[in-house]
Amino acid sequence: xxxxxxxxxxxxxxxxxxxxxxxxxxxxxxxxxxxxxxxxxxxxxxxxxxxxxxxxxxxxxxxxxxxxxxxxxxxxxxxxxxxxxxxxxxxxxxxxxxxxxxxxxxxxxxxxxxxxxxxxxxxxxxxxxxxxxxxxxxxxxxxxxxxxxxxxxxxxxxxxxxxxxxxxxxxxxxxxxxxxxxxxxxxxxxxxxxxxxxxxxxxxxxxxxxx
Amino acid sequence: xxxxxxxxxxxxxxxxxxxxxxxxxxxxxxxxxxxxxxxxxxxxxxxxxxxxxxxxxxxxxxxxxxxxxxxxxxxxxxxxxxxxxxxxxxxxxxxxxxxxxxxxxxxxxxxxxxxxxxxxxxxxxxxxxxxxxxxxxxxxxxxxxxxxxxxxxxxxxxxxxxxxxxxxxxxxxxxxxxxxxxxxxxxxxxxxxxxxxxxxxxxxxxxxxxxxxxxxxxxxxxxxxxxxxxxxx
Numbered sequence: 001x002x003x004x005x006x007x008x009x010x011x012x013x014x015x016x017x018x019x020x021x022x023x024x025x026x027x028x029x030x031x032x033x034x035x036x037x038x039x040x041x042x043x044x045x046x047x048x049x050x051x052x053x054x055x056x057x058x059x060x061x062x063x064x065x066x067x068x069x070x071x072x073x074x075x076x077x078x079x080x081x082x083x084x085x086x087x088x089x090x091x092x093x094x095x096x097x098x099x100x101x102x103x104x105x106x107x108x109x110x111x112x113x114x115x116x117x118x119x120x121x122x123x124x125x126x127x128x129x130x131x132x133x134x135x136x137x138x139x140x141x142x143x144x145x146x147x148x149x150x151x152x153x154x155x156x157x158x159x160x161x162x163x164x165x166x167x168x169x170x171x172x173x174x175x176x177x178x179x180x181x182x183x184x185x186x187x188x189x190x191x192x193x194x195x196x197x198x199x200x201x202x203x204x205x206x207x208x209x210x211x
Numbered sequence: 212x213x214x215x216x217x218x219x220x221x222x223x224x225x226x227x228x229x230x231x232x233x234x235x236x237x238x239x240x241x242x243x244x245x246x247x248x249x250x251x252x253x254x255x256x257x258x259x260x261x262x263x264x265x266x267x268x269x270x271x272x273x274x275x276x277x278x279x280x281x282x283x284x285x286x287x288x289x290x291x292x293x294x295x296x297x298x299x300x301x302x303x304x305x306x307x308x309x310x311x312x313x314x315x316x317x318x319x320x321x322x323x324x325x326x327x328x329x330x331x332x333x334x335x336x337x338x339x340x341x342x343x344x345x346x347x348x349x350x351x352x353x354x355x356x357x358x359x360x361x362x363x364x365x366x367x368x369x370x371x372x373x374x375x376x377x378x379x380x381x382x383x384x385x386x387x388x389x390x391x392x393x394x395x396x397x398x399x400x401x402x403x404x405x406x407x408x409x410x411x412x413x414x415x416x417x418x419x420x421x422x423x424x425x426x427x428x429x430x431x432x433x434x435x436x437x438x439x440x441x442x443x444x
Contacts, residue, residue: 002397019369028396038357055265058331060242064239065416067235068235068239069231069232069235070233071226071229071232072232072236075236076236076239079236079240079243079398080239083246083247084241084246086247086250087246087247087250090250090251090253090254090258091250091254093254093257093258093261094257094258094261095252096261097262098265101352127424140354158357159357160318174419176357176358176359178357179358180356180357187258
């Protein structure tokens with residue numbers, strides 16, 4: 001799947017990664033985004049698992065879009081999404097049980113991640129498979145980026161490590177609250193603030209005719 | 212599905228026949244079923260291997276000399292049997308006999324669990340028949356507060372409680388000679404007491420109770436049959 005095949009595809013991909021970032025712009029999928037991001041590895045793996053489910057289910061939904069009657073479309077999407085979540089569940093168990101335990105119930109809960117059903121309904125059911133999968137990959141990449149950023153900051157502040165590597169040496173006193181649920185909200189708030197500030201800063205020069 | 216009431220949007224398509232709905236859902240379910248079965252069978256061996264390695268690794272951590280393990284069950288009526296033989300009797304307690312490279316018994320490991328601060332704390336402990344004592348613990352699962360409750364796996368002073376925690380049986384071999392108790396930080400006097408971590412008393416207590424409950428139930432069934440475990444079969 002090449003995101004740069006056509007300008008249209010590139011736009012589709014970048015929409016999810018940046019302009020409509022599911023975590024920092026649309027503020028969707030908060031349950032896993034807050035719950036599992038106690039470390040960068042957890043955030044990254046949760047993001048990748050969700051991306052796989054997103055791309056695979058959007059591809060299948062898009063392929064079957066002319067076959068599925070309107071009345072049963074939501075039921076169909078949920079069955080398709082649940083199928084790929086089950087596949088991911090087994091795959092993570094096969095890759096690492098430690099990771100499986102760390103992510104806990106949130107792997108199964110990918111089924112109810114509103115980003116996925118939202119993409120299936122709003123995009124994949126109306127677009128051909130390639131466009132749908134590129135768009136889904138962009139959304140997944142954006143979600144992964146969001147979870148990775150949350151997880152990285154929480155791990156650095158809360159444990160003094162990044163991807164398990166110690167950053168500050170033995171003298172570091174971990175800021176434990178960053179690993180607890182309130183820390184998730186603090187860090188999310190910080191990132192939302194940063195993104196809003198960024199977006200406004202970019203708009204202002206344009207309005208003034210500079211950029 | 213029934214005669215639809217007047218629809219506000221005149222462009223709404225005609226309702227699909229029920230037969231088509233059922234066929235579509237049936238087709239989707241069949242495809243999805245195939246995907247799930249393929250994923251299950253494709254990962255089955257890797258998952259089973261992972262589980263076995265994880266179990267062995269946790270037993271080796273509490274019994275460092277061990278190089279292989281055999282799973283056993285202690286039966287409610289007394290007596291032990293290898294877990295490989297048939298179905299488990301209700302009430303049977305699972306434990307692991309660990310053997311060193313020469314095939315001699317290096318220790319016995321068993322699980323225990325008790326309510327901690329956030330959720331139940333499940334631990335695995337290693338038991339040494341020679342000294343009738345508990346010589347190591349490891350955590351199977353817990354949701355204790357990071358940095359506080361999870362000190363039970365990192366705090367050196369706390370882990371020192373489990374170099375030789377007394378778990379002798381009483382004269383009738385019916386129960387522990389001394390109940391294993393977690394005591395307030397700094398007040399440990401006897402070999403069967405566990406010195407709690409200051410600030411993580413609830414989690415420390417859960418560890419003590421988990422060991423006590425499990426040892427009290429398992430050891431009276433196990434100790435009379437230790438001879439049969441001596442050599443690896």
